[in-house]
Amino acid sequence: MTNTLPSPEYVRNMRLIGHSDQGGRRDGIQVMVQNGYAYIGHLFSRGFTVLDVRDPKNIRFCTYVQAPPNTWNVHLQVHDNLLLVIHGKDVFADAAFADEASYYKASAGAALGTAAPKSARDWDAGMAVYDISKGDSPRRIGFMPVSGGIHRIWYTGGRWAYVSALLDGFSDFIFMTVDMSDPANPREAGRYWLPGMNLAAGETPSWPASSKFGLHHALVDGDIAYGAWRDAGLVVMDVADRSKPKLIKHHNWSPPFQGGTHNCLPLADRDLLVVLDEAVLDDYEDGRKNIWIFDVRVPANPISIATLPEPAEADYRYRGAHYGPHNIHENRPGTFQSSSIIFSTWQNAGVRVHDISNAYSPKEVGALIPAAPTELMDKRPGKKKIIQSCDIFVEQSGLIYVTDYNAGLSVMEFGG
Template structure:
């Protein structure tokens, strides 16, 4: 299999994930990849101990009208989100109808006790036998969860959609008993709690909802989509407090998706996600912020955009989607940043000079063999989605249609 473009990177292996080629988040633990699906519902397990000869070994089906797009692994446990299977709903065949509306409004949960036809919450699986997840716990969350940050231990952090709120908020979860995870605390931007009489101060087409937060020490760095960066103090996990809120949308396009702290350098990598086809939502950036004072984050640079082809006119989604998040036990670097750019594949940046980031590696996989995405107007164009880099340097990349790619960076 030959990539469409490669610079300082090479393909090592590929998996069609048992015919379910669509993937969102991927986690690798003890030689097995756990992949959340976007269209195939549920999640799959792939044996990647031999990266050149991968083997699909399991699939766990989601409940009706439910997706398991995001997951986390640590401590021989797998945490999996349960939320509304948005793109199986004909109301969201045009992605803009989801991304240009508050989630609570779009899914109906902003109205208290609204009816729903999906399963909502956080599932916990025992994976002490590698590749064989066994469900042991579940925490109901009224509207569902979008994404989790959990690296083991007592505290997990989720973006939760609750009855009566406009969109996803920040929630801390006590994992001390994995069979019975419990909410510990929550934070939301003022204006999100409709049930309490709050009124949004932002445009109804702005998506003011938490994608997820990455927590380092007692600071949670929240990617709040069109509301930008929300920094929270979580020294008391039962009572998160706002440190500062910074938003650059407008004039920029919004869609903040990742906020990755690099604490040894007092830097923060902030990625704004491209969510619409054919460059409809314009140029999205990966920013570098100086956060020596966490209460005063200052942008100092953006990553350079790909120059090897005219990706803005290639079709499908073009622009950043994800970064490797330096999880404990994985590849960790405060100078090399791995990112996915959807139709522009994978991009690797050297930020040794934080004022002049440079691209030092790239790989664009070939076009998918077919479409898992059956929504109208979709085209067989690569859409590199999530990225996970093992301590060994092996890079795992999912795609909406093309399966799981395993790569190496030679820089």
């Protein structure tokens, strides 16, 4: 019997075909799908969940893997029957971060205390590796400790993974290459940070204390890594020697724009780079955030040529909760790949699809805002029952999987 679907708030050229409450843990951040199973990292429930999505109209809960105390598993990656899961501080369970601004307007090292080399901490930190050859039953086979934790991973199979790592004595998350040749024993291979981040070595930041100069994550195309460095913008790195990443170009547009760079998606066949700045505060407090298109024919000289248009059918800025871009589908190998169609989430404005065939004049060609959550998983004061479309993953078949901070997993199709 087909489940009754919650009615979307707004639809244009898209269709909702499936929904899951994720076994009652409706909060989701990153979602990955492989061999008919979805793996979802949680924001408030800690841990991660596995769902059977072989029939997307009748999604089945498989299992939930609990994180250690005070630890979250918000981000994960799947490839080659391996699941890589981050372990980091469960930030929003800490009363000190009930107001998100207290986290996003400070360096992670200062906020979490890891900038002091031997500070006390009560969370598990590093990267866990699971065997998912049996898709519904992850089996942990390895772990790489990282002193302050990991935020996000880029792994598309083979020897190398790339992580944003918080290390003792550093101001914030830096870029680290990881050797996965023995999945049971992943190990650091190399690292890069912006000058000023290595406080333990006596470096001094040149940026304001309220700016978050830390790596969210990097996507790697060949021997070039494109790092989304939050308020520091775009950091392009040469990783031909994985043990010694080196800078090609640091390009920052904050100020005058608002920072928060979250994704850098290379479209190699067109010499383009799609760069998303994330909206992180409620009620439009951090202002307009853009999804940019850069010409990167010369990687050392990225040129901004356009921004994707904002949702036009309504004004979502002061609707409540977060408004603006959060994430884009990252064209992973084995998934839906396009250099002209961009899928993104806009939090209280749902999911947006843009056609960038003309890179100088992008157009919105599809949208779907899922139904508002019936209950809140987010127990912080002042939160409202407003949709917050978060992460997005598009299968090779074209099925679109979208998480939400409170409203479960939605599965969609795009009519284009």
